[in-house]
Amino acid sequence: MIVTAFVLGPILAGLALYGRPRRASNAARGAAAVVAALVFIVAWADPHAPDASLRWLSRPFTAAFHLGYGPVSYWLVLLLALVTFSAALVVRGPRSRGIAAQLLVLQGAMNGLFLAKDVLLFALFWDLMLLPVFLVLAERTRGRAAWKYLIYNLAGGLALLLATAAFGVVAGTTDAIGNTAAHAGIGATWGAWIFAGFALAFLIKTPVFPFHTWMPETYAELPPPMVAVVAAVQSKAGLYGFLVIGLPFLGPQMVQARPLMFALGLCALLYGAYVALVERDAKRIVAYSSLSHLGLILLAVFSGSALAYAGAVVYIIAHGLFSAVLFIALGAVEEREETRDLARLGGLAARNPRLAGALMLGALAALGLPGLAGFAGEILILTGLYRAGFTWPAVIALLPIVLAAAYMLRAFQSIMDGPERPDLPQRRDLTWLEGFAVAPLVAGFVWLGVDPAGVIATLTAEGARVVGLR
Amino acid sequence: MSSAFANFPSSADYVALLPMGIVACTPLVILFLDLFVPTSSGIRRGLAVGVAIVGLVIAGLVAAQSYPHDYAAFGGAFIEGGFSIVFSEIVIVATLATLLLSDGIGRTDQVAGTTALLLWSASGAMLMAGAGNLLTVFLGLELLSLGLYCLCAISARSTAREAALKYLILSSMASGFLIYGSALLFGATGSVAFADLARAAVTPLLALGAGLFLVGIAFKLSLVPFHAWTPDVYEGAPLPVTAFMSVVTKAGALAVFARFAYAALPHGQAGAILVPIWICAALSMLIGNLAALAQTDMKRLLAYSGIAQVGYIVAAFAGTSTFGLRYAVLYLAGYTFMNLGAFAVVELMSRDGDAVVSVARFAGLAYRRPWLAAAMTLFLVGLAGLPPTIGFTGKILILAATTGAGYAWLAGVLIVGTAISAYVYFKIVRAMFVRIDPAHVRDERSRNALPWIAVGVCAVLTFALGIVPLTPSNVLPLVK
Numbered sequence: 001m002i003v004t005a006f007v008l009g010p011i012l013a014g015l016a017l018y019g020r021p022r023r024a025s026n027a028a029r030g031a032a033a034v035v036a037a038l039v040f041i042v043a044w045a046d047p048h049a050p051d052a053s054l055r056w057l058s059r060p061f062t063a064a065f066h067l068g069y070g071p072v073s074y075w076l077v078l079l080l081a082l083v084t085f086s087a088a089l090v091v092r093g094p095r096s097r098g099i100a101a102q103l104l105v106l107q108g109a110m111n112g113l114f115l116a117k118d119v120l121l122f123a124l125f126w127d128l129m130l131l132p133v134f135l136v137l138a139e140r141t142r143g144r145a146a147w148k149y150l151i152y153n154l155a156g157g158l159a160l161l162l163a164t165a166a167f168g169v170v171a172g173t174t175d176a177i178g179n180t181a182a183h184a185g186i187g188a189t190w191g192a193w194i195f196a197g198f199a200l201a202f203l204i205k206t207p208v209f210p211f212h213t214w215m216p217e218t219y220a221e222l223p224p225p226m227v228a229v230v231a232a233v234q235s236k237a238g239l240y241g242f243l244v245i246g247l248p249f250l251g252p253q254m255v256q257a258r259p260l261m262f263a264l265g266l267c268a269l270l271y272g273a274y275v276a277l278v279e280r281d282a283k284r285i286v287a288y289s290s291l292s293h294l295g296l297i298l299l300a301v302f303s304g305s306a307l308a309y310a311g312a313v314v315y316i317i318a319h320g321l322f323s324a325v326l327f328i329a330l331g332a333v334e335e336r337e338e339t340r341d342l343a344r345l346g347g348l349a350a351r352n353p354r355l356a357g358a359l360m361l362g363a364l365a366a367l368g369l370p371g372l373a374g375f376a377g378e379i380l381i382l383t384g385l386y387r388a389g390f391t392w393p394a395v396i397a398l399l400p401i402v403l404a405a406a407y408m409l410r411a412f413q414s415i416m417d418g419p420e421r422p423d424l425p426q427r428r429d430l431t432w433l434e435g436f437a438v439a440p441l442v443a444g445f446v447w448l449g450v451d452p453a454g455v456i457a458t459l460t461a462e463g464a465r466v467v468g469l470r
Numbered sequence: 471m472s473s474a475f476a477n478f479p480s481s482a483d484y485v486a487l488l489p490m491g492i493v494a495c496t497p498l499v500i501l502f503l504d505l506f507v508p509t510s511s512g513i514r515r516g517l518a519v520g521v522a523i524v525g526l527v528i529a530g531l532v533a534a535q536s537y538p539h540d541y542a543a544f545g546g547a548f549i550e551g552g553f554s555i556v557f558s559e560i561v562i563v564a565t566l567a568t569l570l571l572s573d574g575i576g577r578t579d580q581v582a583g584t585t586a587l588l589l590w591s592a593s594g595a596m597l598m599a600g601a602g603n604l605l606t607v608f609l610g611l612e613l614l615s616l617g618l619y620c621l622c623a624i625s626a627r628s629t630a631r632e633a634a635l636k637y638l639i640l641s642s643m644a645s646g647f648l649i650y651g652s653a654l655l656f657g658a659t660g661s662v663a664f665a666d667l668a669r670a671a672v673t674p675l676l677a678l679g680a681g682l683f684l685v686g687i688a689f690k691l692s693l694v695p696f697h698a699w700t701p702d703v704y705e706g707a708p709l710p711v712t713a714f715m716s717v718v719t720k721a722g723a724l725a726v727f728a729r730f731a732y733a734a735l736p737h738g739q740a741g742a743i744l745v746p747i748w749i750c751a752a753l754s755m756l757i758g759n760l761a762a763l764a765q766t767d768m769k770r771l772l773a774y775s776g777i778a779q780v781g782y783i784v785a786a787f788a789g790t791s792t793f794g795l796r797y798a799v800l801y802l803a804g805y806t807f808m809n810l811g812a813f814a815v816v817e818l819m820s821r822d823g824d825a826v827v828s829v830a831r832f833a834g835l836a837y838r839r840p841w842l843a844a845a846m847t848l849f850l851v852g853l854a855g856l857p858p859t860i861g862f863t864g865k866i867l868i869l870a871a872t873t874g875a876g877y878a879w880l881a882g883v884l885i886v887g888t889a890i891s892a893y894v895y896f897k898i899v900r901a902m903f904v905r906i907d908p909a910h911v912r913d914e915r916s917r918n919a920l921p922w923i924a925v926g927v928c929a930v931l932t933f934a935l936g937i938v939p940l941t942p943s944n945v946l947p948l949v950k
Binding site (some may be wrong): 018056061123125127128130143150154155158169 | 882
């Protein structure tokens with residue numbers, strides 16, 4: 001029952017927010033933060049909540065509204081609740097109510113995705129989580145970003161739908177995630193097509209080069225709270241899909257696709273790092289750094305190495321935490337200075353020490369400083385790749401990780417360091433509310449950086465055959 | 471019973487016709503009562519619509535009673551069973567929604583007549599749903615169409631006349647194909663009964679007859695390339711009539727097509743004869759959605775969207791599997807609610823049911839009329855095949871049936887068509903949520919509150935059917 005509440009609770013709360021007056025931005029912000037915090041606390045308190053299942057289809061294949069924790073999904077639900085909480089606290093502006101409401105709907109839909117134990121239900125939430133982001137984009141822009149987001153992701157979603165239908169027909173049931181007995185039936189001929197459908201959807205959503213072109217525009221156009229959730233958590237949906245659907249059911253196809261996926265992952269790593277080095281728009285720098293980092297996780301997912309899988313899970317959480325910090329901090333910069341252009345920004349640290357501190361912490365975690373979570377994930381993945389015999393991919397992957405230091409520090413220096421710019425408006429430093437939003441995320445990646453074994457241990461303890469840890 | 475009387479209809483035969491008979495006789499009551507109401511009285515409208523609704527509800531209840539039956543009435547001319555009942559119920563629900571949508575079609579002094587014509591058309595579709603031989607098909611089709619020719623022309627606008635004439639000519643041509651095909655089928659087999667066709671040997675004559683018959687049906691379904699009449703006719707006809715045609719004509723034609731494809735084609739040959747239809751369905755999904763991209767008038771947009779949606783339904787029949795039939799019926803029911811819901815919203819946005827409602831009128835609707843925008847979003851999301859609606863569940867079931875029957879290419883085309891359609895439907899969704907200055911938009915409101923009932927019911931069912939996809943189990947056997 002609790003797992004059902006994680007899905008329906010936020011969605012209903014989000015819809016209920018629309019009943020509030022449009023101007024009630026404080027109430028909307030508070031309500032959204034409270035709901036997210038409640039989900040976090042309840043989920044944290046009970047990691048062994050029982051599954052909830054309700055029959056959906058009995059023909060032509062069986063399907064159920066089956067929700068429950070898997071080894072990875074527990075952490076993702078926590079991550080999502082934490083990021084939604086922080087994002088809700090920094091919602092502001094005339095559209096606060098709508099954004100807060102859509103944040104909650106998005107949280108519910110993504111909780112559904114991470115908790116789904118049925119592939120068809122997974123597909124349902126996969127498509128459902130498009131809507132809140134599209135509606136926020138639709139209100140905001142001239143339309144280009146909204147359309148790019150929708151068309152790309154819907155194309156992926158439809159490929160996923162077709163693959164799910166074929167999966168159901170071949171396997172006889174879609175109620176199979178985490179159920180190791182159910183996956184013997186997919187043969188080689190169907191398997192290739194089914195894998196292709198799933199892989200397309202997952203690669204677009206992540207995104208991975210060359211399907212990334214929707215991403216920079218979407219991230220740049222979305223309001224900061226929404227982009228924090230989309231970049232930090234929604235981008236993990238595809239990688240999560242590879243872990244819970246790809247590995248158990250389509251293992252041979254994953255191995256066959258390895259050269260291609262390694263090539264795509266390395267391209268994403270290098271290309272993302274290169275663009276992040278030369279880009280002038282601060283939000284786009286973080287967007288492209290995401291492309292680079294997620295490429296590394298893709299390598300890990302396809303490596304076949306248990307160590308790299310563990311690293312992938314750690315890095316998924318780590319990336320979620322620090323990219324949320326970065327986008328929230330950059331959102332604060334943009335709100336104050338009304339620009340994201342590195343050439344126009346500069347010298348903010350003198351008057352905004354707390355803001356500079358938040359951005360610095362995010363940047364340090366992103367560039368892989370030992371002791372913070374990014375490093376823990378990277379070292380596990382690289383070691384895993386190397387020990388699995390993929391020496392050259394590991395070596396090539398090391399280069400963009402070094403470059404991360406260059407582009408992250410370049411962005412930080414251009415915004416914060418240097419002499420104060422007289423042409424920039426003088427605004428107050430990070431408020432206590434914004435600080436309160438950033439603090440739990442920072443605490444999260446410090447804890448994860450110091451003690452990643454905590455996460456890895458639960459993965460092992462909870463029967464992490466899905467993740468390959470025995 | 472002696473053999474001399476064996477061919478006389480028994481009372482059970484007439485009972486089988488009862489639901490259709492009630493719908494066909496209600497207009498007589500309406501027209502009779504209308505004689506006694508003062509010409510200018512406001513009661514006239516309410517009386518005609520009220521009696522029609524009562525008649526339809528009774529017919530629906532009677533039909534539901536006989537759902538478990540399986541009876542071939544009039545020597546197999548009309549087959550009462552789960553299949554015909556399900557389609558009849560869809561027709562009844564769509565007709566009810568049409569009546570709610572319009573509060574009567576046309577001027578007050580026309581309402582009794584238009585309501586009567588509407589019900590007669592509906593009874594024609596119900597006859598098609600139960601048709602067990604070629605003659606009953608033709609009878610039902612003509613009964614359906616004759617009423618619609620008049621209803622299309624009821625408006626005073628010149629486009630309405632044009633639409634009606636276009637519909638009359640093209641529809642008559644389609645009927646010509648159908649009756650010529652029927653004649654050839656009779657020539658090839660010596661019988662008009664579907665059951666006898668299924669047992670006949672395949673000759674070139676039979677194949678030609680079946681082909682011409684299917685062309686006639688494809689016209690009525692407005693499958694590409696027989697779709698050209700649809701947008702013009704939909705645009706010209708009054709909005710409630712358009713809504714009615716978009717569901718009832720298609721339901722009737724789909725029932726005939728399904729029975730013909732499943733039960734009348736010789737076993738083992740159906741696959742080969744029907745291949746052109748699957749190609750037409752594929753073209754409908756692609757061209758219907760591509761053409762809808764360019765539309766700015768809601769009626770034309772929904773016309774093209776309907777062409778594509780019928781393509782999805784026909785795709786479910788591919789391979790003529792039992793599951794395919796069930797999911798086609800499910801999706802047809804879902805399409806009925808999503809489509810009629812969208813039409814009801816459009817009706818609520820126009821002061822005069824005839825008026826052109828352009829897509830631009832939806833700009834900023836979410837801020838002016840949030841409930842209406844929320845309902846429309848649900849319908850459009852459903853038509854686009856996204857959760858949490860029957861559009862999503864229905865589509866995945868169709869995909870499963872189609873791939874399971876070995877028509878993976880058709881499933882692929884369905885996916886591509888759906889991807890194109892996303893832009894069509896989300897164009898409207900985006901317009902509703904974009905912030906604009908309210909002064910730039912004509913915000914007309916219908917004087918009629920009845921469509922709100924249609925909107926509410928359709929919205930609830932669009933959502934509920936997606937969660938609990940009830941598929942009829944009693945749809946086979948189709949012929950005796």
